[in-house]
Amino acid sequence: MDKVMEMKHITKIFPGTIANDDVTFELLKGETHVLLGENGAGKTTLMNILYGLYQPEKGDIFFNGQVSKINNPNDAIKLGIGMVHQHFMLIDKFTVTENIILGIEPKIGLKIDMKKAINDVKQLAEKYAFNIEPTAKIEDISVGQQQKVEILKALYRGADILILDEPTAVLTPQEIDELGTIIDNLKKEGKSFILITHKLKEVMKMSDRVTIIRRGKVTGTVYTKETSIDELAELMVGRKVNLTVNKSEAKIGKDMLVVENLQVKNHRGILAVKGVNLTVRAGEIVGIAGVDGNGQTELVEALTGLIKPQDGKVMLDGKDIFNKTPREISDSGVGHVPEDRQKRGLILDFSLFENSILGLYHKLPFSKGIIMKYNEIRKHSQRLISEFDVRTPSDEVTAGSLSGGNQQKLIVAREISKNPNILIAAQPTRGLDVGAIEYIHKRIVEERDKGKAVLLVSLELDEILSLSDRIAVMYDGNVVDILERKDADERKLGILMAGGTVKNDKEVRDGE
Ligand SMILES: Nc1ncnc2c1ncn2[C@@H]1O[C@H](COP(=O)(O)OP(=O)(O)O)[C@@H](O)[C@H]1O
Ligand SMILES: [Mg+2]
Numbered sequence: 001m002d003k004v005m006e007m008k009h010i011t012k013i014f015p016g017t018i019a020n021d022d023v024t025f026e027l028l029k030g031e032t033h034v035l036l037g038e039n040g041a042g043k044t045t046l047m048n049i050l051y052g053l054y055q056p057e058k059g060d061i062f063f064n065g066q067v068s069k070i071n072n073p074n075d076a077i078k079l080g081i082g083m084v085h086q087h088f089m090l091i092d093k094f095t096v097t098e099n100i101i102l103g104i105e106p107k108i109g110l111k112i113d114m115k116k117a118i119n120d121v122k123q124l125a126e127k128y129a130f131n132i133e134p135t136a137k138i139e140d141i142s143v144g145q146q147q148k149v150e151i152l153k154a155l156y157r158g159a160d161i162l163i164l165d166e167p168t169a170v171l172t173p174q175e176i177d178e179l180g181t182i183i184d185n186l187k188k189e190g191k192s193f194i195l196i197t198h199k200l201k202e203v204m205k206m207s208d209r210v211t212i213i214r215r216g217k218v219t220g221t222v223y224t225k226e227t228s229i230d231e232l233a234e235l236m237v238g239r240k241v242n243l244t245v246n247k248s249e250a251k252i253g254k255d256m257l258v259v260e261n262l263q264v265k266n267h268r269g270i271l272a273v274k275g276v277n278l279t280v281r282a283g284e285i286v287g288i289a290g291v292d293g294n295g296q297t298e299l300v301e302a303l304t305g306l307i308k309p310q311d312g313k314v315m316l317d318g319k320d321i322f323n324k325t326p327r328e329i330s331d332s333g334v335g336h337v338p339e340d341r342q343k344r345g346l347i348l349d350f351s352l353f354e355n356s357i358l359g360l361y362h363k364l365p366f367s368k369g370i371i372m373k374y375n376e377i378r379k380h381s382q383r384l385i386s387e388f389d390v391r392t393p394s395d396e397v398t399a400g401s402l403s404g405g406n407q408q409k410l411i412v413a414r415e416i417s418k419n420p421n422i423l424i425a426a427q428p429t430r431g432l433d434v435g436a437i438e439y440i441h442k443r444i445v446e447e448r449d450k451g452k453a454v455l456l457v458s459l460e461l462d463e464i465l466s467l468s469d470r471i472a473v474m475y476d477g478n479v480v481d482i483l484e485r486k487d488a489d490e491r492k493l494g495i496l497m498a499g500g501t502v503k504n505d506k507e508v509r510d511g512e
Helices: 043-050 073-078 096-101 114-127 143-156 173-188 200-206 229-237 296-303 326-331 341-345 374-387 404-417 434-449 461-467 490-497
Strands: 003-014 017-028 032-036 058-063 066-068 081-084 161-165 192-197 209-214 217-223 255-265 271-281 285-289 309-316 334-337 422-426 453-457 470-475 478-484 501-503 506-508
Touching (some): 003 043, 017 043, 017 058, 017 217, 032 200, 043 081, 043 161, 043 192, 081 143, 173 192, 209 229, 217 229, 271 296, 271 309, 285 490, 296 309, 434 461, 461 490, 478 501, 490 501
Parallel strands (some): 032 192, 081 161, 161 192, 285 470, 334 422
Antiparallel strands (some): 003 058, 209 217, 501 506
16 A cells, blocks of 8 residues: 655654654555554644644655645645544534535635535535535534534545544444444545544554554554554553453442432533432442433532532432532542542642642541641641552642642542542543553442442443443433443443433334
8 A cells, every 4th residue: 555644753842741752653545544642642743743733843744755844734634634623623503514615615706605515515425424414503413423524524625634533532332333434435435544542442443553652752553453452552551551450249238329300400501410310339330321411420510519409319328418518528428539630629739738638628637626737637648649659759749740640549549538438430530541540440449349339420431331330321311221230231331322222132213
Protein backbone atom coordinates (compact mmCIF):
# COMPACT_ATOMS: atom_id res chain seq x y z
CA MET A 1 0.00 0.00 0.00
CA ASP A 2 1.11 3.55 -0.71
CA LYS A 3 2.00 6.05 1.95
CA VAL A 4 -0.48 8.90 1.72
CA MET A 5 0.91 10.95 4.57
CA GLU A 6 3.98 11.07 6.74
CA MET A 7 4.74 13.17 9.79
CA LYS A 8 8.49 13.17 10.42
CA HIS A 9 10.32 14.14 13.62
CA ILE A 10 7.51 16.30 14.93
CA THR A 11 8.21 18.15 18.16
CA LYS A 12 5.61 20.36 19.81
CA ILE A 13 6.29 22.17 23.05
CA PHE A 14 3.76 23.83 25.32
CA PRO A 15 4.94 25.83 28.34
CA GLY A 16 6.23 23.18 30.72
CA THR A 17 5.30 20.20 28.51
CA ILE A 18 6.78 18.48 25.51
CA ALA A 19 3.51 17.26 24.03
CA ASN A 20 5.17 15.62 21.00
CA ASP A 21 8.80 14.62 21.16
CA ASP A 22 10.36 13.69 17.80
CA VAL A 23 7.26 11.83 16.63
CA THR A 24 7.27 10.02 13.30
CA PHE A 25 3.96 8.69 12.05
CA GLU A 26 2.91 7.40 8.64
CA LEU A 27 -0.46 6.59 7.12
CA LEU A 28 -1.08 4.14 4.28
CA LYS A 29 -3.85 4.45 1.73
CA GLY A 30 -6.93 2.50 2.80
CA GLU A 31 -5.77 1.63 6.31
CA THR A 32 -7.21 2.30 9.73
CA HIS A 33 -4.33 3.44 11.86
CA VAL A 34 -4.98 3.82 15.57
CA LEU A 35 -3.08 6.35 17.60
CA LEU A 36 -3.03 4.79 21.05
CA GLY A 37 -1.90 6.37 24.27
CA GLU A 38 -2.91 7.29 27.77
CA ASN A 39 -4.49 10.58 28.66
CA GLY A 40 -2.07 13.40 28.03
CA ALA A 41 0.24 11.28 25.87
CA GLY A 42 0.05 13.80 23.02
CA LYS A 43 -2.38 12.17 20.56
CA THR A 44 -4.75 15.09 20.07
CA THR A 45 -1.85 17.52 19.80
CA LEU A 46 -0.27 15.48 16.98
CA MET A 47 -3.54 15.41 15.06
CA ASN A 48 -4.20 19.10 15.68
CA ILE A 49 -0.83 19.72 14.03
CA LEU A 50 -1.85 17.60 11.04
CA TYR A 51 -5.10 19.56 10.83
CA GLY A 52 -3.27 22.90 10.88
CA LEU A 53 -4.48 24.01 14.31
CA TYR A 54 -0.97 24.04 15.80
CA GLN A 55 2.44 24.61 14.29
CA PRO A 56 5.19 22.24 15.45
CA GLU A 57 8.54 23.54 16.71
CA LYS A 58 10.28 20.96 14.57
CA GLY A 59 9.43 18.40 11.94
CA ASP A 60 7.76 18.14 8.55
CA ILE A 61 4.62 16.70 7.05
CA PHE A 62 4.69 14.94 3.68
CA PHE A 63 1.83 14.16 1.33
CA ASN A 64 2.55 11.64 -1.38
CA GLY A 65 6.24 12.21 -0.77
CA GLN A 66 6.12 15.99 -0.93
CA VAL A 67 6.68 18.33 1.97
CA SER A 68 3.55 20.38 2.74
CA LYS A 69 3.05 23.37 4.98
CA ILE A 70 -0.26 23.26 6.82
CA ASN A 71 -0.87 26.70 8.28
CA ASN A 72 -4.54 26.32 9.12
CA PRO A 73 -7.47 23.91 8.75
CA ASN A 74 -8.24 25.30 5.29
CA ASP A 75 -4.83 24.11 4.10
CA ALA A 76 -5.56 20.73 5.68
CA ILE A 77 -8.95 20.46 4.00
CA LYS A 78 -7.36 21.29 0.63
CA LEU A 79 -4.98 18.39 1.21
CA GLY A 80 -7.97 16.11 1.78
CA ILE A 81 -7.88 15.91 5.56
CA GLY A 82 -11.04 15.89 7.66
CA MET A 83 -11.11 15.89 11.45
CA VAL A 84 -13.92 14.96 13.81
CA HIS A 85 -13.01 16.45 17.17
CA GLN A 86 -13.73 14.80 20.48
CA HIS A 87 -16.22 17.54 21.24
CA PHE A 88 -18.31 18.04 18.16
CA MET A 89 -18.27 21.43 16.48
CA LEU A 90 -21.87 21.44 15.23
CA ILE A 91 -24.35 24.26 15.66
CA ASP A 92 -27.31 22.94 17.67
CA LYS A 93 -29.99 25.18 16.23
CA PHE A 94 -28.98 24.50 12.62
CA THR A 95 -30.17 21.56 10.56
CA VAL A 96 -27.99 18.67 9.49
CA THR A 97 -27.69 20.18 6.00
CA GLU A 98 -26.94 23.70 7.23
CA ASN A 99 -24.10 22.33 9.34
CA ILE A 100 -22.67 20.24 6.55
CA ILE A 101 -22.60 23.02 3.96
CA LEU A 102 -21.45 25.72 6.41
CA GLY A 103 -18.92 27.99 4.70
CA ILE A 104 -19.13 26.27 1.30
CA GLU A 105 -22.83 26.69 0.56
CA PRO A 106 -24.01 26.01 -2.99
CA LYS A 107 -25.51 29.24 -4.33
CA ILE A 108 -27.86 30.55 -6.98
CA GLY A 109 -26.71 34.09 -7.49
CA LEU A 110 -26.23 35.41 -3.98
CA LYS A 111 -28.72 33.09 -2.37
CA ILE A 112 -28.01 29.70 -0.81
CA ASP A 113 -29.43 26.94 -2.97
CA MET A 114 -30.96 25.02 -0.09
CA LYS A 115 -32.80 22.60 -2.36
CA LYS A 116 -29.57 21.47 -3.98
CA ALA A 117 -27.82 21.37 -0.59
CA ILE A 118 -30.47 19.10 0.93
CA ASN A 119 -30.38 16.89 -2.12
CA ASP A 120 -26.56 16.67 -2.04
CA VAL A 121 -26.60 15.72 1.63
CA LYS A 122 -29.32 13.17 1.03
CA GLN A 123 -27.35 11.52 -1.76
CA LEU A 124 -24.14 11.52 0.24
CA ALA A 125 -25.92 9.98 3.23
CA GLU A 126 -27.54 7.33 1.03
CA LYS A 127 -24.30 6.49 -0.70
CA TYR A 128 -22.68 5.56 2.59
CA ALA A 129 -25.85 4.10 4.15
CA PHE A 130 -26.04 6.74 6.88
CA ASN A 131 -29.50 6.88 8.34
CA ILE A 132 -29.66 10.68 8.59
CA GLU A 133 -32.50 13.13 8.00
CA PRO A 134 -31.01 16.16 6.17
CA THR A 135 -33.59 18.59 7.56
CA ALA A 136 -33.45 17.48 11.21
CA LYS A 137 -32.05 19.92 13.74
CA ILE A 138 -28.82 18.89 15.48
CA GLU A 139 -30.36 19.35 18.94
CA ASP A 140 -33.04 16.78 18.07
CA ILE A 141 -30.78 13.92 16.96
CA SER A 142 -28.74 11.47 19.02
CA VAL A 143 -25.05 11.86 19.73
CA GLY A 144 -24.35 8.89 17.48
CA GLN A 145 -26.13 10.64 14.62
CA GLN A 146 -24.32 13.90 15.32
CA GLN A 147 -21.09 12.03 14.87
CA LYS A 148 -22.28 10.83 11.47
CA VAL A 149 -23.05 14.43 10.54
CA GLU A 150 -19.47 15.36 11.42
CA ILE A 151 -18.21 12.55 9.20
CA LEU A 152 -20.49 13.64 6.35
CA LYS A 153 -19.28 17.20 6.78
CA ALA A 154 -15.71 16.03 6.25
CA LEU A 155 -16.72 13.89 3.25
CA TYR A 156 -18.67 16.81 1.73
CA ARG A 157 -15.41 18.76 1.80
CA GLY A 158 -13.71 15.96 -0.09
CA ALA A 159 -11.75 14.34 2.74
CA ASP A 160 -9.63 11.31 1.86
CA ILE A 161 -8.00 11.11 5.27
CA LEU A 162 -10.36 11.11 8.22
CA ILE A 163 -9.15 11.75 11.74
CA LEU A 164 -11.56 10.70 14.48
CA ASP A 165 -10.58 11.78 18.00
CA GLU A 166 -11.92 9.32 20.61
CA PRO A 167 -14.95 8.54 18.42
CA THR A 168 -16.34 5.72 20.54
CA ALA A 169 -16.38 7.54 23.86
CA VAL A 170 -20.00 8.66 23.37
CA LEU A 171 -21.43 5.60 21.60
CA THR A 172 -23.32 2.47 22.68
CA PRO A 173 -21.75 -0.88 21.69
CA GLN A 174 -24.21 -1.16 18.78
CA GLU A 175 -23.33 2.32 17.56
CA ILE A 176 -19.66 1.40 17.78
CA ASP A 177 -20.33 -1.58 15.50
CA GLU A 178 -22.16 0.73 13.10
CA LEU A 179 -19.23 3.10 13.06
CA GLY A 180 -17.01 0.11 12.25
CA THR A 181 -19.17 -0.69 9.23
CA ILE A 182 -19.10 2.91 8.04
CA ILE A 183 -15.32 2.94 8.27
CA ASP A 184 -15.04 -0.35 6.37
CA ASN A 185 -17.25 0.97 3.56
CA LEU A 186 -15.25 4.16 3.24
CA LYS A 187 -11.98 2.24 3.24
CA LYS A 188 -13.17 0.27 0.23
CA GLU A 189 -13.21 3.61 -1.59
CA GLY A 190 -9.61 4.17 -0.66
CA LYS A 191 -10.16 6.50 2.27
CA SER A 192 -7.72 6.26 5.16
CA PHE A 193 -8.52 6.60 8.84
CA ILE A 194 -6.66 7.75 11.90
CA LEU A 195 -8.54 6.79 15.06
CA ILE A 196 -7.48 8.16 18.39
CA THR A 197 -8.34 6.00 21.37
CA HIS A 198 -7.13 4.66 24.67
CA LYS A 199 -9.43 1.62 24.60
CA LEU A 200 -7.49 -1.53 23.86
CA LYS A 201 -10.40 -3.76 22.91
CA GLU A 202 -11.51 -1.37 20.20
CA VAL A 203 -8.02 -1.13 18.83
CA MET A 204 -7.97 -4.88 18.29
CA LYS A 205 -11.38 -4.79 16.59
CA MET A 206 -11.14 -1.68 14.46
CA SER A 207 -7.56 -1.16 13.28
CA ASP A 208 -5.01 -2.44 10.76
CA ARG A 209 -2.03 -0.85 12.48
CA VAL A 210 -1.35 0.90 15.75
CA THR A 211 1.13 3.58 16.72
CA ILE A 212 1.57 3.90 20.46
CA ILE A 213 2.58 7.15 22.14
CA ARG A 214 3.77 7.45 25.71
CA ARG A 215 4.58 10.85 27.22
CA GLY A 216 4.95 12.45 23.82
CA LYS A 217 7.21 9.77 22.34
CA VAL A 218 6.38 6.93 19.97
CA THR A 219 7.02 3.59 21.68
CA GLY A 220 6.09 1.45 18.69
CA THR A 221 4.14 0.91 15.49
CA VAL A 222 2.69 -2.59 15.13
CA TYR A 223 0.33 -4.55 12.92
CA THR A 224 -2.86 -5.27 14.85
CA LYS A 225 -2.86 -8.88 13.65
CA GLU A 226 0.58 -9.43 15.13
CA THR A 227 -0.01 -7.89 18.53
CA SER A 228 -2.12 -8.51 21.64
CA ILE A 229 -3.95 -6.44 24.22
CA ASP A 230 -1.24 -7.20 26.75
CA GLU A 231 1.55 -6.04 24.46
CA LEU A 232 -0.31 -2.85 23.58
CA ALA A 233 -0.96 -2.12 27.25
CA GLU A 234 2.69 -2.55 28.04
CA LEU A 235 3.77 -0.24 25.19
CA MET A 236 1.23 2.30 26.39
CA VAL A 237 2.02 2.22 30.10
CA GLY A 238 5.66 1.20 30.10
CA ARG A 239 5.23 -1.84 32.32
CA LYS A 240 3.14 -5.00 32.48
CA VAL A 241 -0.40 -4.35 33.65
CA ASN A 242 -3.07 -6.64 34.98
CA LEU A 243 -6.20 -5.76 33.04
CA THR A 244 -8.55 -8.27 34.59
CA VAL A 245 -10.09 -7.55 37.97
CA ASN A 246 -9.81 -10.49 40.33
CA LYS A 247 -12.73 -10.85 42.64
CA SER A 248 -14.33 -13.58 44.66
CA GLU A 249 -18.03 -14.35 45.09
CA ALA A 250 -19.93 -11.50 46.75
CA LYS A 251 -20.99 -12.02 50.35
CA ILE A 252 -24.26 -10.15 50.37
CA GLY A 253 -25.43 -8.51 53.58
CA LYS A 254 -28.38 -6.33 54.52
CA ASP A 255 -30.00 -3.60 52.46
CA MET A 256 -27.75 -0.59 52.91
CA LEU A 257 -29.09 2.00 50.50
CA VAL A 258 -32.75 1.91 49.56
CA VAL A 259 -34.00 4.40 46.99
CA GLU A 260 -37.71 4.59 46.19
CA ASN A 261 -39.40 6.59 43.46
CA LEU A 262 -36.68 9.21 43.49
CA GLN A 263 -37.31 12.23 41.29
CA VAL A 264 -34.72 14.87 40.62
CA LYS A 265 -34.67 17.92 38.38
CA ASN A 266 -31.49 18.92 36.59
CA HIS A 267 -29.94 22.39 36.67
CA ARG A 268 -32.26 23.53 33.91
CA GLY A 269 -35.32 22.55 35.93
CA ILE A 270 -36.21 19.54 33.81
CA LEU A 271 -36.99 16.21 35.46
CA ALA A 272 -33.85 14.15 34.87
CA VAL A 273 -34.47 11.31 37.35
CA LYS A 274 -38.05 10.16 36.90
CA GLY A 275 -38.83 7.81 39.74
CA VAL A 276 -35.83 5.56 40.33
CA ASN A 277 -36.05 2.49 42.55
CA LEU A 278 -32.80 0.90 43.57
CA THR A 279 -31.34 -1.08 46.45
CA VAL A 280 -27.66 -1.55 47.17
CA ARG A 281 -26.78 -4.21 49.73
CA ALA A 282 -23.76 -4.54 51.97
CA GLY A 283 -21.00 -6.55 50.30
CA GLU A 284 -22.01 -5.89 46.69
CA ILE A 285 -21.09 -3.55 43.90
CA VAL A 286 -24.06 -2.27 41.95
CA GLY A 287 -23.03 -0.68 38.67
CA ILE A 288 -25.12 1.87 36.84
CA ALA A 289 -24.67 1.64 33.10
CA GLY A 290 -25.99 4.17 30.63
CA VAL A 291 -25.16 6.60 27.89
CA ASP A 292 -24.07 9.97 29.26
CA GLY A 293 -26.96 12.25 30.10
CA ASN A 294 -29.62 9.73 31.10
CA GLY A 295 -29.94 10.93 34.69
CA GLN A 296 -26.93 9.23 36.27
CA THR A 297 -25.28 12.50 37.29
CA GLU A 298 -28.45 13.89 38.85
CA LEU A 299 -29.11 10.61 40.68
CA VAL A 300 -25.69 10.69 42.34
CA GLU A 301 -25.92 14.39 43.11
CA ALA A 302 -29.28 13.91 44.81
CA LEU A 303 -28.05 10.91 46.81
CA THR A 304 -25.05 12.87 48.05
CA GLY A 305 -26.91 16.11 48.76
CA LEU A 306 -25.39 18.21 46.01
CA ILE A 307 -28.78 18.92 44.46
CA LYS A 308 -32.24 18.86 45.98
CA PRO A 309 -34.44 15.95 44.96
CA GLN A 310 -38.13 16.62 44.19
CA ASP A 311 -39.75 13.56 45.61
CA GLY A 312 -39.17 10.01 46.78
CA LYS A 313 -37.43 8.22 49.61
CA VAL A 314 -33.74 7.57 50.33
CA MET A 315 -32.78 5.40 53.30
CA LEU A 316 -29.26 4.57 54.41
CA ASP A 317 -29.05 1.66 56.83
CA GLY A 318 -32.59 2.45 57.97
CA LYS A 319 -31.95 6.18 58.38
CA ASP A 320 -33.70 8.79 56.24
CA ILE A 321 -31.16 10.77 54.20
CA PHE A 322 -33.58 12.22 51.65
CA ASN A 323 -32.87 15.88 50.95
CA LYS A 324 -30.21 16.25 53.65
CA THR A 325 -27.12 18.43 53.28
CA PRO A 326 -23.88 16.95 51.91
CA ARG A 327 -22.36 17.20 55.42
CA GLU A 328 -25.28 15.33 57.04
CA ILE A 329 -25.22 12.67 54.36
CA SER A 330 -21.46 12.22 54.61
CA ASP A 331 -21.71 11.99 58.42
CA SER A 332 -24.40 9.31 58.04
CA GLY A 333 -21.89 7.09 56.27
CA VAL A 334 -21.78 7.93 52.58
CA GLY A 335 -18.40 8.15 50.88
CA HIS A 336 -18.48 9.96 47.55
CA VAL A 337 -15.98 9.93 44.73
CA PRO A 338 -17.47 12.67 42.57
CA GLU A 339 -17.67 12.76 38.82
CA ASP A 340 -15.94 16.12 38.60
CA ARG A 341 -12.91 15.66 40.81
CA GLN A 342 -11.49 19.11 40.16
CA LYS A 343 -14.66 20.93 41.08
CA ARG A 344 -16.25 18.75 43.72
CA GLY A 345 -13.58 16.41 44.99
CA LEU A 346 -10.66 18.69 45.73
CA ILE A 347 -9.80 22.28 46.41
CA LEU A 348 -7.01 22.65 43.90
CA ASP A 349 -5.27 25.60 45.60
CA PHE A 350 -5.16 23.82 48.95
CA SER A 351 -2.38 21.49 50.08
CA LEU A 352 -2.77 17.74 50.03
CA PHE A 353 -3.00 17.62 53.83
CA GLU A 354 -5.85 20.13 53.81
CA ASN A 355 -7.60 18.19 51.06
CA SER A 356 -7.13 14.93 52.96
CA ILE A 357 -9.60 16.08 55.63
CA LEU A 358 -12.28 17.71 53.46
CA GLY A 359 -15.56 16.62 55.01
CA LEU A 360 -13.70 15.37 58.10
CA TYR A 361 -12.15 18.51 59.56
CA HIS A 362 -15.00 19.05 62.03
CA LYS A 363 -14.38 15.71 63.65
CA LEU A 364 -11.99 14.11 66.07
CA PRO A 365 -9.08 13.58 65.91
CA PHE A 366 -8.60 16.42 63.41
CA SER A 367 -10.17 19.16 65.46
CA LYS A 368 -11.57 19.79 68.87
CA GLY A 369 -13.97 22.69 69.07
CA ILE A 370 -12.35 25.35 66.93
CA ILE A 371 -8.81 24.04 67.36
CA MET A 372 -7.31 22.22 64.39
CA LYS A 373 -4.92 19.44 65.32
CA TYR A 374 -2.29 19.77 62.65
CA ASN A 375 -0.17 16.91 63.93
CA GLU A 376 -3.07 14.51 63.50
CA ILE A 377 -4.00 15.96 60.12
CA ARG A 378 -0.45 15.58 58.80
CA LYS A 379 -0.23 12.01 60.13
CA HIS A 380 -3.52 11.22 58.40
CA SER A 381 -2.53 12.74 55.07
CA GLN A 382 0.85 11.04 55.06
CA ARG A 383 -0.77 7.70 55.80
CA LEU A 384 -3.22 8.12 52.91
CA ILE A 385 -0.44 9.15 50.55
CA SER A 386 1.68 6.12 51.34
CA GLU A 387 -1.20 3.63 51.56
CA PHE A 388 -2.79 4.72 48.30
CA ASP A 389 0.43 5.30 46.44
CA VAL A 390 -0.21 8.97 45.67
CA ARG A 391 2.87 10.11 43.77
CA THR A 392 3.87 13.48 45.20
CA PRO A 393 7.01 15.13 46.58
CA SER A 394 5.19 15.93 49.88
CA ASP A 395 1.78 16.55 51.42
CA GLU A 396 2.43 20.30 51.32
CA VAL A 397 2.12 20.78 47.56
CA THR A 398 -1.24 21.89 46.18
CA ALA A 399 -3.73 19.33 44.90
CA GLY A 400 -3.71 21.17 41.58
CA SER A 401 -0.08 20.22 41.00
CA LEU A 402 -0.84 16.47 40.96
CA SER A 403 -1.66 14.47 37.82
CA GLY A 404 -5.29 13.38 37.36
CA GLY A 405 -4.52 9.83 38.46
CA ASN A 406 -2.89 10.97 41.68
CA GLN A 407 -5.66 13.46 42.42
CA GLN A 408 -8.14 10.63 42.07
CA LYS A 409 -6.13 8.31 44.33
CA LEU A 410 -6.17 11.02 47.01
CA ILE A 411 -9.96 11.39 46.76
CA VAL A 412 -10.56 7.63 46.86
CA ALA A 413 -8.17 7.37 49.81
CA ARG A 414 -9.95 10.11 51.73
CA GLU A 415 -13.43 8.76 51.05
CA ILE A 416 -12.46 5.22 52.04
CA SER A 417 -10.75 6.54 55.18
CA LYS A 418 -14.14 7.82 56.34
CA ASN A 419 -15.07 4.18 56.71
CA PRO A 420 -18.45 4.73 55.01
CA ASN A 421 -21.35 2.28 54.86
CA ILE A 422 -21.69 2.95 51.18
CA LEU A 423 -19.15 4.21 48.70
CA ILE A 424 -20.68 6.05 45.76
CA ALA A 425 -18.13 6.24 42.98
CA ALA A 426 -19.03 8.26 39.88
CA GLN A 427 -16.75 7.80 36.87
CA PRO A 428 -13.93 6.87 39.26
CA THR A 429 -11.38 6.21 36.53
CA ARG A 430 -12.37 8.71 33.85
CA GLY A 431 -9.31 10.16 32.22
CA LEU A 432 -6.89 8.05 34.25
CA ASP A 433 -4.03 5.98 32.92
CA VAL A 434 -4.18 2.21 32.94
CA GLY A 435 -1.93 1.91 35.99
CA ALA A 436 -4.09 4.15 38.14
CA ILE A 437 -7.25 2.41 36.88
CA GLU A 438 -5.88 -0.96 37.92
CA TYR A 439 -5.14 0.40 41.39
CA ILE A 440 -8.48 2.12 41.96
CA HIS A 441 -10.39 -0.96 40.80
CA LYS A 442 -8.52 -3.05 43.34
CA ARG A 443 -9.38 -0.68 46.17
CA ILE A 444 -13.07 -0.56 45.22
CA VAL A 445 -13.28 -4.37 45.25
CA GLU A 446 -11.50 -4.39 48.63
CA GLU A 447 -14.22 -2.16 50.08
CA ARG A 448 -16.88 -4.55 48.84
CA ASP A 449 -15.00 -7.47 50.35
CA LYS A 450 -14.88 -5.62 53.68
CA GLY A 451 -18.70 -5.71 53.55
CA LYS A 452 -19.31 -2.19 52.29
CA ALA A 453 -22.00 -1.38 49.77
CA VAL A 454 -20.67 0.17 46.57
CA LEU A 455 -22.62 2.12 43.97
CA LEU A 456 -20.56 2.54 40.84
CA VAL A 457 -21.61 4.87 38.02
CA SER A 458 -19.58 4.60 34.86
CA LEU A 459 -19.85 5.33 31.17
CA GLU A 460 -17.26 2.60 30.51
CA LEU A 461 -19.09 -0.68 29.98
CA ASP A 462 -15.89 -2.62 30.51
CA GLU A 463 -15.55 -1.10 33.94
CA ILE A 464 -19.18 -1.85 34.80
CA LEU A 465 -18.82 -5.44 33.62
CA SER A 466 -15.56 -6.13 35.40
CA LEU A 467 -16.53 -4.67 38.79
CA SER A 468 -20.27 -5.05 39.28
CA ASP A 469 -22.20 -7.83 41.00
CA ARG A 470 -25.46 -6.40 39.69
CA ILE A 471 -25.99 -3.91 36.88
CA ALA A 472 -28.75 -1.31 36.70
CA VAL A 473 -29.23 0.36 33.33
CA MET A 474 -30.43 3.95 33.21
CA TYR A 475 -32.25 5.32 30.20
CA ASP A 476 -34.15 8.57 30.01
CA GLY A 477 -34.22 9.12 33.76
CA ASN A 478 -35.33 5.62 34.72
CA VAL A 479 -33.66 2.43 35.82
CA VAL A 480 -35.03 0.32 32.97
CA ASP A 481 -33.63 -3.01 34.10
CA ILE A 482 -31.41 -4.56 36.75
CA LEU A 483 -29.37 -7.60 35.74
CA GLU A 484 -27.30 -10.04 37.72
CA ARG A 485 -23.72 -9.84 36.46
CA LYS A 486 -23.88 -13.39 35.10
CA ASP A 487 -26.90 -12.52 32.96
CA ALA A 488 -25.35 -9.36 31.52
CA ASP A 489 -23.20 -8.89 28.47
CA GLU A 490 -22.20 -5.99 26.26
CA ARG A 491 -24.89 -6.63 23.68
CA LYS A 492 -27.77 -6.81 26.16
CA LEU A 493 -26.61 -3.75 28.04
CA GLY A 494 -26.23 -1.88 24.76
CA ILE A 495 -29.83 -2.60 23.79
CA LEU A 496 -31.09 -1.45 27.18
CA MET A 497 -28.90 1.66 27.09
CA ALA A 498 -30.47 2.62 23.76
CA GLY A 499 -33.99 2.36 25.18
CA GLY A 500 -34.81 -1.13 23.94
CA THR A 501 -35.84 -4.07 26.09
CA VAL A 502 -34.50 -7.59 26.34
CA LYS A 503 -37.06 -10.37 26.82
CA ASN A 504 -36.02 -14.02 26.92
CA ASP A 505 -32.73 -12.92 25.40
CA LYS A 506 -34.43 -11.42 22.36
CA GLU A 507 -34.15 -7.79 21.51
CA VAL A 508 -37.36 -5.78 21.46
CA ARG A 509 -36.91 -2.32 19.98
CA ASP A 510 -38.90 0.66 21.12
CA GLY A 511 -42.38 0.68 19.60
CA GLU A 512 -42.39 -2.94 18.45
N1 LIG B 1 -3.19 24.13 24.22
C1 LIG B 1 -2.38 23.59 25.14
N2 LIG B 1 -1.65 24.36 25.97
C2 LIG B 1 -0.82 23.82 26.90
N3 LIG B 1 -0.65 22.49 27.08
C3 LIG B 1 -1.36 21.67 26.29
C4 LIG B 1 -2.26 22.16 25.28
N4 LIG B 1 -2.82 21.10 24.65
C5 LIG B 1 -2.30 20.00 25.22
N5 LIG B 1 -1.42 20.34 26.21
C6 LIG B 1 -0.64 19.40 27.02
O1 LIG B 1 0.05 18.55 26.13
C7 LIG B 1 0.04 17.22 26.59
C8 LIG B 1 -0.60 16.31 25.55
O2 LIG B 1 -1.99 16.60 25.47
P1 LIG B 1 -2.97 15.91 24.42
O3 LIG B 1 -2.35 15.97 23.07
O4 LIG B 1 -4.29 16.55 24.58
O5 LIG B 1 -3.00 14.41 24.93
P2 LIG B 1 -3.99 13.20 24.56
O6 LIG B 1 -4.87 13.63 23.43
O7 LIG B 1 -3.09 12.07 24.22
O8 LIG B 1 -4.78 12.93 25.81
C9 LIG B 1 -0.69 17.22 27.92
O9 LIG B 1 0.27 17.31 28.95
C10 LIG B 1 -1.51 18.47 27.84
O10 LIG B 1 -1.75 18.99 29.13
MG1 LIG C 1 -6.94 13.77 23.37
